[in-house]
Amino acid sequence: MVALLEWWSGTECTLYTDPASYPFYGKEDAIVVLNHNFEIDFLCGWTFCERFGVLGSSKVLAKKELAYVPVIGWMWYFLEIVFCKRKWEEDQKTVVQSLQRLKDYPENFWFLLYCEGTRFTQKKHKISMEVAERKGLPKLKYHLLPRTKGFCVTVQHLRGKVCVSSVVTAVYDSTLNFRNNQTPTLLGILNGKKYHADLYVRRIPLDSIPENESECAIWLHKLYQEKDELQEKYSVTGRFPGPTLSPPRRPWALLNWLFWICLLLFPLCLLLLQLFHSGSAFTICTTVLLCFAASLGVRWMIGQTEINRGSSYGNKEGQLNNNAQVSKVTNKDSRTTKTSAACTAGIKNNHEQFSTKQEGNTQLDQDTGSCSC
Numbered sequence: 001m002v003a004l005l006e007w008w009s010g011t012e013c014t015l016y017t018d019p020a021s022y023p024f025y026g027k028e029d030a031i032v033v034l035n036h037n038f039e040i041d042f043l044c045g046w047t048f049c050e051r052f053g054v055l056g057s058s059k060v061l062a063k064k065e066l067a068y069v070p071v072i073g074w075m076w077y078f079l080e081i082v083f084c085k086r087k088w089e090e091d092q093k094t095v096v097q098s099l100q101r102l103k104d105y106p107e108n109f110w111f112l113l114y115c116e117g118t119r120f121t122q123k124k125h126k127i128s129m130e131v132a133e134r135k136g137l138p139k140l141k142y143h144l145l146p147r148t149k150g151f152c153v154t155v156q157h158l159r160g161k162v163c164v165s166s167v168v169t170a171v172y173d174s175t176l177n178f179r180n181n182q183t184p185t186l187l188g189i190l191n192g193k194k195y196h197a198d199l200y201v202r203r204i205p206l207d208s209i210p211e212n213e214s215e216c217a218i219w220l221h222k223l224y225q226e227k228d229e230l231q232e233k234y235s236v237t238g239r240f241p242g243p244t245l246s247p248p249r250r251p252w253a254l255l256n257w258l259f260w261i262c263l264l265l266f267p268l269c270l271l272l273l274q275l276f277h278s279g280s281a282f283t284i285c286t287t288v289l290l291c292f293a294a295s296l297g298v299r300w301m302i303g304q305t306e307i308n309r310g311s312s313y314g315n316k317e318g319q320l321n322n323n324a325q326v327s328k329v330t331n332k333d334s335r336t337t338k339t340s341a342a343c344t345a346g347i348k349n350n351h352e353q354f355s356t357k358q359e360g361n362t363q364l365d366q367d368t369g370s371c372s373c
């Protein structure tokens with residue numbers, strides 16, 4: 001699929017990041033936090049994993065339904081992908097167990113979290129902003145309100161321990177957009193349509209993230225408020241701030257694809273030809289039916305990536321009411337209200353530092369131009 005994106009559709013991927021962070025990518029274990037607005041955002045994620053040599057060890061907190069997708073879901077099961085039902089009471093135990101297993105992972109891995117929990121739609125956005133309002137949190141324009149449990153438990157359990165070989169050292173706050181308001185789809189990729197992805201990545205050392213669960217949740221809300229401001233800048237300027245570093249595509253995905261095509265597709269075509277030449281009406285009908293069923297299966301799999309066929313998670317008024325009840329945990333709410341003001345102040349502060357840094361980087365960009373690494 002990476003080969004399809006990079007070589008078949010020729011989609012370009014530009015990375016905006018601080019050059020000082022660049023050498024860490026692919027060389028450390030990290031938690032990646034990404035916005036969830038596009039049908040192929042997972043594929044762009046994989047492309048960056050491939051370019052930094054961590055495709056085989058890219059992990060994600062994925063919805064359980066994806067484990068049943070033929071081939072891809074089964075493969076994920078064996079790749080130690082962490083699955084959740086998106087009901088914390090049921091997920092807590094299994095998610096913690098899976099995270100504990102990840103700690104022994106022998107290679108550098110990236111663990112992806114779509115903290116919004118579902119893809120952005122206008123309806124889901126409206127409902128989630130009602131939740132934000134009830135919680136006294138600032139409204140977001142480009143994101144859904146993040147679900148905090150998964151992030152906090154991940155930060156807690158993957159945090160460094162001296163005796164464990166694999167420890168996460170950073171969170172990569174990542175924001176993905178497509179140029180010229182493109183809305184890319186997997187079908188578009190299969191039809192060879194070229195897109196241009198822009199990914200902004202900010203490396204945040206894990207040490208700077210609070211360990212305490214409620215403070216960690218506040219930290220995550222603040223992060224999403226910052227991400228929202230960044231998206232606002234992108235929508236105005238059409239680019240992210242700072243220098244661009246575009247890691248070039250590598251030939252491995254293409255070679256891998258060609259190898260499997262030669263090994264599987266050639267004998268498969270020969271087999272099909274033989275079946276059609278067998279002369280038996282039964283054999284021909286069965287072959288046609290099997291091909292038809294296989295193409296329906298592939299279409300269904302592609303459908304899994306389509307937002308308008310997405311789940312109703314985050315879409316239900318009922319869920320909102322339940323959570324309104326949960327939110328009546330009164331002092332928690334008032335604490336959030338107080339902290340949201342602190343958050344907003346914090347953002348301003350952070351952004352001042354951030355802008356200063358970006359100005360420094362822009363200087364660097366002007367000096368050196370875009371560099372390929």
Ligand SMILES: CC/C=C\C/C=C\C/C=C\C/C=C\C/C=C\C/C=C\CCC(=O)SCCNC(=O)CCNC(=O)[C@H](O)C(C)(C)COP(=O)(O)OP(=O)(O)OC[C@H]1O[C@@H](n2cnc3c(N)ncnc32)[C@H](O)[C@@H]1OP(=O)(O)O
Pocket residue numbers: 025032034042043044045046048049058059060061062063066084085086087088089091110111112113114115116117118124127128131145146147148149150151172174201314315319320323324326327
């Ligand atoms: C250098 C390059 C860098 C980067 C490159 C980029 C990327 C590459 C990296 C890796 C690639 C790897 C793999 C990619 C491949 C494939 C990925 C494909 C698909 C996977 C995608 C998914 O399946 S996403 C869906 C599943 N995942 C998640 O949901 C994760 C996020 N969710 C959580 O973490 C949740 O906390 C949870 C699922 C663990 C539990 O959820 P639950 O809802 O039960 O609990 P929460 O407490 O978290 O949420 C309840 C609270 O939320 C409030 N709330 C907010 N909005 C709403 C709403 N709309 N309706 C109701 N409630 C809402 C609610 O009020 C609750 O608040 P309380 O205060 O009461 O707790």
Ligand SMILES: CCCCCCCCCCCCCCCC(=O)OC[C@@H](O)COP(=O)(O)O
Pocket residue numbers: 039042063066069072114117118119298301302304305309310311312313
């Ligand atoms: C040449 C044939 C190519 C065939 C390609 C088949 C491709 C099948 C890809 C299946 C991988 C599906 C990954 C979907 C990732 C995704 O984005 O999931 C959505 C969830 O986050 C949230 O779901 P939702 O709550 O519904 O928004």
